[in-house]
Amino acid sequence: MVRAPCCEKMGLKRGSWTPEEDQILVAYIRQHGHGNWRALPKQAGLLRCGKSCRLRWVNYLRPDIKRGNFTKEEEETIIRLHEDYGNRWSAIATKLPGRTDNEIKNVWHTHLKKLVSPSMPSTPVKKKTKKKSSEPITTMPPDTGSENTGCRFMSVSPEQSPCDFSSCATDSSTESGEISDGGKEGSFCSEKFSEIDESFWLEEWSMDDRAASVSFTGLAIPPSPSIGEQLDLLGASDSGDKDFWLRVFMGAGDLQELSQI
């Protein structure tokens, strides 16, 4: 059957996401959930196709994403699961809470593959000649910090283990509102949010057990030091990272507190 393209190419933006777009997407999903990805961008006022929004959310903006290096244990798990599942990255991802299929896929191709079969070239994907983007997007301005969009703020060393970070996740009591700082309106993942669209979260979390840590990007993990402190705790030592997330969260309209930082 002939399918319509997922999005009209005309007028829709491609390439890296800007902090402002992230902000809009996060704010929208906070309020409405992501019932219909195809309709979402239009309703949210984003010049993106639904697929792109979904991908951005699933791989990057979702609250339970665990970022940072893969631990030894995680790598071993991936290798073992890959033997069982093959390239079914999403299946593997379900066994690794907080990790996305895309991330696992990348790790496999860049690191693990050569461990398993050292004879294979380290970079299976052939490199292409570089070409300047025709669409210079400023998602990663130098001042927003490295590692690109600054979302690496959750990066932790393997020793620290991202698992540790999200291990609060194993406590189901953290589900939904409880991860917030007692329901303060200032918290991004506040109960208010849950109230706004609890089904959204429940659906998301019930899909698999990774849910546990419902803190939105981890911001609410510690019950309530200042947001700045929280960001520090999360490894956002880089002020650029903070700036980025401050913009995102403030744009989402729920953290007046942040403005005090």
Add this chain to the structure above:
DNA sequence: AACGTGAGCAACCGCTCCCTC
């Protein structure tokens, strides 16, 4: 200090699956 190269990763593409009508 400048340049070249490779690694890492975010994002896109196109296909398949699955649900609805």
Add this chain to the structure above:
DNA sequence: AGAGGGAGCGGTTGCTCACGT
């Protein structure tokens, strides 16, 4: 029953950064 459409998945691409020369 099957056509249509949306969501999800895996493969691939291309940009950025780090590092070596």
